[in-house]
Amino acid sequence: MLVASAVVSGGVFASSTAAQADEQIPVTVPSFAADDFIELAAQLPATLREAIERDLGVAPEQYLANAERARAASDAATVLRDQGVEVLGASIDGQDVTINVASEADAAAVEASGARVVVGPLDALNSEREVQPARDHKGGYGYAYQISEPDETGAFDLSRCSVGFSGYDPDGNSRFLTAGHCGVSEETGEQFTYPVHHIELDGPIWATEDWAAQFPGPDLGEFVPGSFHYGEEHDGGLVDITDPEWTAVPQVAGWGGGAGAPDDASVTIRGPIDAVAGAQACKSGATSGWTCGEILVPVQSTPVGEQAVTGFIFNACMLGGDSGGSVVVGNYAVGVNSGSTHDGRTDCDSWNPAQSPDTGDADFSIGYSLATGQYNALTLLGSDWELAVAISTPVVTSPEDGGETGPRPTFTGTVEAARSTHKVSLVIDGEQTYEGTVTDDGAFSVAVTEDLAPGEHTYEITASYGHFSRSAPAEGTFTSTEVQAEELTVSSPSDGQTTGNARPSFTGTGQPGATVTLTVGDEVLGEATVGDDGSWTITPSADLPVGERFDATVMQEFEGDSQAVTVADLGITVPPVTITEPEDGATVAGDVVFGGTVYPGATLTLAIEGTVTESSERVQTAADEWPGELEIAEDGTWTFTPDEALENGEYTLTASAAVEGGDPELTASETSVSFTVASEGDDDGDELPDTGSSNVWMIVVGVALLALGGVAIAIRARRNGTTA
Incomplete structure (x- = not known):
């Protein structure tokens, strides 16, 4: 029977899919309720449920929920490390997750995860107990091999170990992971080159040596040259399955949940997982079968025999000959058996499991990690070995089998227990493939990215992990129809239309449900979905080009059908020039300071004409300079202060603006105000006192920002960062 554990809700969530390099994406570790796993727990073999309850003291549904929580904690730690957070480890107590980080700065990135954050490392194991190598094909099977040349009597020495996890070599051939010390000579340190044989078992070996009498047994394979590493913190090696009678599968022998037949209650492997402190882990091995415990420390270097091995420390019983066997958390592969404090015992009856890193005289085991920390099997052997993963057949929810679609359908559905590390592949009519x-x-x-011919088509969808793990295909048929989408129209704006609004709304009609995009030049400035009534509206996300003519393209996409409408020769007018001082019709003193606004970057020209009260002479601008100071701020606010006050009279001031190189229709503007100059103390109708001024001034009182005057004002304007 296969054991399947499903993800009830998502694993690790991020609030944004495109964070800046210097930003941290908030990570969330979801929790899992045991009630959501009751149905799956009921599918577990009775003997396996008994082992979980016996060794862990929890209900099977809680065990599966805790396994998913451990997987989510592992995923969170991986995401945080990818973001640059120095994660020192993760731990779990039931559904309570703690993430240990190196600094307060790292802690800030973890605060929103829902996990407890601790600055500093996890507790290390504190024990003086000696760890012995558990020396001694679905994972957990036993295998045996010759370790010496025959003597004069023909006798030779034997050894045995257990299989870790099934997998593949770079060419897709069957190859399994086991402990490194299984394939290395204690005396010489040389790697063994003798053939490997399967041990036929009806139950765990325990203390019996009957397996040796059956040697060599069925052929299995051979050690992969150069792959066995024992010491310098590693304990991993690879064995090729060369006998064609064997087919490796992504399962671990369950031994009936304890000490039964190896194929009773096998566990399906869904993928790798990091070691998480507090995670409930079960191990499979040919000597002691299936035992369960808890991970106490996720990463620690520990003496195993005469060598140092870095791995996770857990408290499930492990005996000699279990070495290389599988350690799982739920349906996830966490590592292989490396060693334990078995002290040569041949059963687990006297096993006294440590309950915390401060073990005292309690027993514990070492697992060489599949993926955790700096020293692990995937890092050591990754280019030579790939974990075999069981993948459920995809369930297609859209399109319906036998249903109709457009020429470019998108297939959606679910793959039970799959994660973002998986992929799906769609094959149409046995020819066209889409990922x-x-x-x-x-x-x-x-998504199908090319138009399919109208008519019936077949499909196959396969889920995959890595290069070689594949699901069975989901198969079906569908009928592709030609799309006859409603015509796309743009009702506003129209060709040649101008407006002062730099972000005018575009409106029109189209095919309900279609996607409509607005593009100006190479920039997409908006997107909308056509409503059920066939209408759509797009407001540009940025200002349209101001002061120049341009074309805008509206594109409609619907099930492979594309339509485009171009609105030509649009124009956005620049804000017109204004005069704010004096106001139209105002009476001012002769030393008035003129002011207003102009479009930044525009050329400003001021002109004045009028009649002087005393002489009734008409004056207007000429090609003479109007002495004074023009200032234009960066926001276009301008002021002009004449060097000489105006004589009493009636005047009209005209301000003109233009943008060099721009469309005059869009950039040129002009405005005027009329005003009266009257000095203080003057009464209407009374003669003004003689000020000593001559009529010559009235001839030149006008101002023109023409040739000479324009140069003088432009010089001042540049000094203020603007052109006038």
Whole structure:
């Protein structure tokens, strides 16, 4: 029977899919309720449920929920490390997760995760107990091999170990992971080159040596040259399955949940997982079968025999000959058996499991990690070995089998227990292949990117992990129809239309449900979905080009059908020039300071004409300079202060603006105000006192920002960062 554990809700969530390099994406570690796993727990073999309850003291549904929580904690730690957070480890107590980090700065990135954050490392194991190598094909099987040349009597020495996890070599051939010390001579340190044989078992070996009498037994394979590493913190090696009678599968022998037949209650492997302190882990091995415990320390260097091995420390019983066997958390591979404090014992009856890193005289085991920390099997052997993973057949939710679609359908559905490390592949009519993605909750999506011919088509969707693990295909048929989308129209704006609004709304009609995009030049400035009533509206996300003519393109996409409408020769007018001082019709003193606004970067020209009260002479601008100071701020606010006050009279001031190189229709503007100059103390109708001024001034009182005057004002304007 296969054991399947499903992800009830997503694993690790991020608030943004495109964070800046110097930003941290908030990570969330979801929790899992045991009630959501009751149905799956009921599918576990009775003997396996008994082992969980016996060794862990929890209900099987809680065990599966805790396994998913451990997986989520592992994923969170991986995401945080990818973001640059120095994660020192993770631990779990039931559903309570703690993430240990190196600094307060790292802690800030973890605060929103829902996990407890601790600055500093996890507790290390504190024990003086000696750890002995558990020396001695679905994972957990036993295998045996010759370790010496025959003597004069023909006798030779034997050894045995256990299989870790099934996998593949770079060419997709069967190859399994085991402990490194299993394939290395104690005396010489040389790697063994003798063939490997399967041990046929009806139950765990325990203390019996009957297996040796059956040697060599069925052929299995051979040690992969150069792959066995024992010491310098590693304990991993590879064995090729060369006998064609064997087919490796992504399962671990369950030994009936304890000490039964190896194939009774086998566990399906869904992928790798980091070691998480507090995670409930079960090990499989040919000597002691299936035992369960808890991970006490996720990463620690520990003497194993005469060598140092870095791995996780857990408290499940492990005996000699279990070495190389599988350690799982739920349906996830966490590592292989390396060693334990078995002291040569041949059963688990006297095993006294340590309950915390401060072990005293209690027993514990070492697992060489598949993926945790600096020293692990995937890092050591990754280019030579790939874990075999069981993948559920995809369930297609859209399109319906036998249903109709447009010429470019998107297939969606779920793959049970799959994560973002998986992929899906869609094959249409046995020829065209399209790749899709999977999310951490197992949802997949794969789009057909080319128009399919109208008519019936077949499809196959396969989920995969790595290069070689594949699901059975989901198969079906569908009918592709030609799309006859409603015509795309743009009702506003119209060709040649101008407006002073730099972000005018574009409106029109189209095919309900279609996607409409607005593009100016190479920039997409908006997107909308056509409503059920066929209408759409797009407001540009940025200002349209101001002061120049341009074309805007509206594109409609619907199930492979594309339509485009171009609105030509649009124009956005620049803000017109204004005069704010004096106001139209105002009476001012002769030393008035003129002011207003102009479009930044525009050329400003001021002109004045009027009649002087005393002489009734008409004056207007000429090509003479109007002495004074023009200032234009960066926001276009301008002021002009004449060097000489105006004589009493009636005047009209005209301000003109233009942008060099711009469309005059869009950039040129002009405005005027009329005003009266009257000095203080003057009464209407009374003669003004003789000020000593001559009529010559009235001839030149006008101002023109023409040739000479324009140069003088432009010089001042540049000094203020603006052109006038």
